[in-house]
Amino acid sequence: MQTFGDFQLDTVNECVWQGSKRLSITPRPFAVLRYLVENPQRLVTHDELLEALWPETYVQPQILRTYVLELRKLLGDDPASPQYIATIPKRGYRFLASVKQDSINSDDEHLLIGRDTELALLHAQLDHARKAERPTLFLTGEAGIGKTAIIDTFCAQFCDGKSPVRIARGQSIEGFSGKETLYPVREALNGLCSAEDARARTVLTNAAPGWFGHGGSVAPSLGEICEALEALSQNEPLLIVFEDIHWADATTLDLIAALARRRARAKIMLLASFCPTDLDPKSPLRLLQLDLARGRRVEELHLGPLDRTAVSEYIRRKLHADNLPAGFDSLILQHSSGNPLFLGAMLDHLRSQHVLRSQGGEVVLNCPLAEIDVGVPEGLLGIIELQLDRLSAEDRRLLEAGSIAGTIFPVWAASAALQRTIDDTEEAYASLARCNRLLSVGGHDELPNGVRSTFYVFAHELYREVLYKNIPVSRRSKWHQNVADQLRTLFAGNEASVAHEIAAHTQASVSSR
Numbered sequence: 001m002q003t004f005g006d007f008q009l010d011t012v013n014e015c016v017w018q019g020s021k022r023l024s025i026t027p028r029p030f031a032v033l034r035y036l037v038e039n040p041q042r043l044v045t046h047d048e049l050l051e052a053l054w055p056e057t058y059v060q061p062q063i064l065r066t067y068v069l070e071l072r073k074l075l076g077d078d079p080a081s082p083q084y085i086a087t088i089p090k091r092g093y094r095f096l097a098s099v100k101q102d103s104i105n106s107d108d109e110h111l112l113i114g115r116d117t118e119l120a121l122l123h124a125q126l127d128h129a130r131k132a133e134r135p136t137l138f139l140t141g142e143a144g145i146g147k148t149a150i151i152d153t154f155c156a157q158f159c160d161g162k163s164p165v166r167i168a169r170g171q172s173i174e175g176f177s178g179k180e181t182l183y184p185v186r187e188a189l190n191g192l193c194s195a196e197d198a199r200a201r202t203v204l205t206n207a208a209p210g211w212f213g214h215g216g217s218v219a220p221s222l223g224e225i226c227e228a229l230e231a232l233s234q235n236e237p238l239l240i241v242f243e244d245i246h247w248a249d250a251t252t253l254d255l256i257a258a259l260a261r262r263r264a265r266a267k268i269m270l271l272a273s274f275c276p277t278d279l280d281p282k283s284p285l286r287l288l289q290l291d292l293a294r295g296r297r298v299e300e301l302h303l304g305p306l307d308r309t310a311v312s313e314y315i316r317r318k319l320h321a322d323n324l325p326a327g328f329d330s331l332i333l334q335h336s337s338g339n340p341l342f343l344g345a346m347l348d349h350l351r352s353q354h355v356l357r358s359q360g361g362e363v364v365l366n367c368p369l370a371e372i373d374v375g376v377p378e379g380l381l382g383i384i385e386l387q388l389d390r391l392s393a394e395d396r397r398l399l400e401a402g403s404i405a406g407t408i409f410p411v412w413a414a415s416a417a418l419q420r421t422i423d424d425t426e427e428a429y430a431s432l433a434r435c436n437r438l439l440s441v442g443g444h445d446e447l448p449n450g451v452r453s454t455f456y457v458f459a460h461e462l463y464r465e466v467l468y469k470n471i472p473v474s475r476r477s478k479w480h481q482n483v484a485d486q487l488r489t490l491f492a493g494n495e496a497s498v499a500h501e502i503a504a505h506t507q508a509s510v511s512s513r
């Protein structure tokens with residue numbers, strides 16, 4: 001939902017809310033309002049509006065005047081001194097009010113509450129690295145507890161350049177390129193090379209010409225990677241982060257073991273995160289964890305739930321409120337178990353149900369506290385399903401198509417799954433990401449045929465997981481097949497470079513049948 005002034009635009013129910021009051025509005029004026037709200041503070045011409053909203057139908061331009069008249073009545077806007085919709089004579093309209101994406105998690109990108117002790121511990125480990133003691137730390141905790149958030153904050157603290165620390169960060173991803181050998185390692189080293197860091201580029205190109213030179217795609221040996229990283233850490237400390245190694249391939253785990261066990265002094269801090277509940281007791285990662293713990297080669301930092309003070313602060317920060325109704329924080333803590341992802345989803349849910357709103361620094365409840373828990377599911381997955389249920393059918397389908405390709409996915413893959421043109425799909429995702437916090441832009445890629453394709457990232461891998469799981473199997477199979485076919489077409493003549501992905505999609509297509 002988007003907020004402007006006292007109003008909220010509800011694109012799912014196609015209506016406008018004023019506080020807890022629902023204002024009805026007919027479809028065409030609603031479409032005009034939605035377009036203006038999504039394109040605020042600029043001239044939107046009559047032609048643009050008509051072309052965007054009714055490209056196939058002839059709509060008389062004069063009719064726009066009637067719609068805008070209706071909207072002004074609805075919003076109580078005075079055309080002589082408008083607050084919301086200004087008429088630009090003979091040309092079109094401009095939406096004047098500032099529009100805020102009414103989402104719980106998209107603001108305050110690096111907001112980190114209640115983790116001072118844990119951050120201090122990370123800094124203490126980095127001090128050991130400065131003394132060349134090469135500490136290794138496992139950061140553990142359930143999905144959504146804040147592993148990525150604390151790593152983001154920790155890394156961001158070195159961006160000011162005051163205490164130079166090189167950061168190499170890679171993530172194991174679940175899904176269809178997930179088990180590619182050394183995927184997170186390559187990502188981390190790539191990050192070092194692409195930064196403006198000539199020394200890192202030289203060292204890594206010499207150590208791994210197969211990856212970074214012109215030598216083809218031969219992976220360096222683990223020893224070569226360790227030596228290169230040690231060479232890079234000679235002056236400034238090197239922080240190596242591997243996230244979500246419960247999804248890592250065996251060779252990445254071997255590299256982590258080697259880095260943790262090597263005796264040579266080096267200013268390296270190795271930080272690896274994972275979710276211990278997903279681990280089989282006999283999994284290679286569990287065995288590695290036990291083995292390193294026995295030899296005292298690793299420390300573990302376990303992230304637990306946020307406590308009541310932190311939950312209270314979290315709610316106040318997210319809802320921009322100074323005060324909360326008595327007992328509200330305890331209720332939210334009890335239902336969310338202090339998991340920040342759950343907390344965010346729950347506040348989103350309560351707000352979308354108009355159970356609460358923030359008003360002048362206060363959180364106002366629209367029903368008694370005792371009735372609030374009605375309908376809020378117990379587990380994290382339950383509340384995520386509820387969030388996804390609120391999507392329109394079109395938006396849900398777009399997200400499902402993305403989930404076929406991964407937590408980070410390119411539009412071309414989704415467009416292949418859906419059998420829609422890339423341009424059309426790009427537009428659909430752009431508009432989805434503008435109004436929906438489940439997705440954000442991750443970057444751009446250029447395909448071998450010269451077409452540029454945007455990458456999107458799910459706000460959390462659990463969204464992808466729930467979406468993916470709920471796609472009917474026959475459709476899932478077909479979509480994987482479509483993506484595999486598209487990979488073959490796009491990379492014709494160079495299929496070897498994407499052989500792993502083609503195989504993974506083909507395999508997923510077969511096993512979904």
Ligand SMILES: Nc1ncnc2c1ncn2[C@@H]1O[C@H](COP(=O)(O)OP(=O)(O)O)[C@@H](O)[C@H]1O
Pocket residue numbers: 105111112113114115141142143144145146147148149150314340341344460
């Ligand atoms: N301590 C915190 N304070 C505020 N927000 C947090 C905190 N920890 C996590 N979050 C938010 O909760 C969500 C889930 O956190 P994330 O770091 O992605 O979890 P994990 O990596 O452990 O699965 C993210 O939107 C994140 O910004």
Ligand SMILES: [Mg+2]
Pocket residue numbers: 147148149243244
């Ligand atoms: Mg994470």
